[in-house]
Amino acid sequence: MKHFLTGLIAIGLSIAAMPSVAADARNVTVVNETGYAIKFLGFNAPNDGLDEWDNELEKVLQNQASTYVEFDEDDEGCVWNIRVDWQSYDEAVLWKNVNLCKMTALRLRYDSGTKTTSFLAE
Template structure:
């Protein structure tokens, strides 16, 4: 019993002092402030070409809703392309070479005067 107690104490201290894995610094919250619903939100690396996309949304992202996008260990690099498709419109919006390591939130906006979609990085 004397040898088990110190071993358990050492294992317990090791668990307490082991730092928790930090969230991936590319993970991002995407806030839809465009006034329109989004049916597709995709991210791909600049070297992947513009034909390979995977939808990060489980359902349509309504105006004023937020989607949280997590990146996995096999995803590499900070710089990504971002593509948005509208629920009731046939054109896409594409932003190239966005450095996700420098932001936590993307606020998507639409300007009806200029008819352009942009984002604000936070």
């Protein structure tokens, strides 16, 4: 009986030590550091073409604001294209081949003078 209880305790401790179901590695917090309000934020896989996008925003994402983007099990791969449409600026911006599995936060940046995009991964 003593060995049985010891075994049960060991099993209980191992179950308690197991990590809970982790969030998808691609889930990411997007921080708008572009200087513009964003009305559209879309992600698509590089092999999907550049014309298939879904807006991940429920409302306009103001400059310096952030939003959390969750991926579905149906989505595959770590590398994604990201498209942004500005609220009051008629040019879409595209970040290509961003590996979301290597970050938890993505700070989007844009220089309208040079039309240069960049991001800071955290």
